[in-house]
Amino acid sequence: MQLYIYKRGQGYHTRLWTSLACFALACWGCYRLSEMLTMTGNPWIEYMVPAAVLAGLSWLIYSVQNKPNFADFLIESEGELKKVSWSSRAQIIASTMIVISVVVIISLLLGAVDIGFRSMFEYVFKIYS
Template sequence: MSKTMDSPTLLSTVMSTGAYKESQGRIVRQVTLATFLAGAFTGAYQLHSTFTAELANAWLSLGIPALVFALSSWFVYRLVQWPRFADFLVSVQGELDKVNWATWEYLIRATGVVVVTMVLSTGFLWLCDFIWINLSQLVGFLQTTK
């Protein structure tokens, strides 16, 4: 994708308040926003934990992480509206819409096959282990402690 001269930069997007193609790619944008906000919240929480242990002033230990979270939230919200990133998210939504997703019936049946296979494999490995332990004890290779 070529960058044209009229496409806004990330800095100008962060400073603006408008939405870019707000009706397109909504699900992917919302999930991306929620994921980035969860990361920003986790970072602010860790910062709060560090400041609580290091600083005696409760206002600073709560205020600085809150400010960091607020600024991060605004940046993340504006990042999702940045035309280059928003166009990418819109195209991701388009590709997700094209995928032929499995039905619930097929998904349950396939999950059952995987679970049964894992149980049978576990049983087979336990049986092999049991046989090898008993065979090793029988020939005296493995000493048992009683």
């Protein structure tokens, strides 16, 4: 049982936020467990069992974060995200407006086709009924 950080300093932000998200999820789960154990009426069970589970999950999160395969994946992910050329605010607004316009135009065309088919089928059913 050795306390070390695999490739210390690499992928810092990715590891940090992944660990924090997993820990927040574990905290929420232990809180819900504590709520379920209130019916026992024993405060030791109500609080110590979730605390022990949280301690175990914290150790698991630490262990998984330091596995070479997982840590290398997070390090490489952060490296790839640094290579991304992010769009400017103006480009994002322009692209969003184009997408919204295309969606509105296509929905209007599909609505018109739907109304046309409905009218045609109503006409056909009136003639043959």
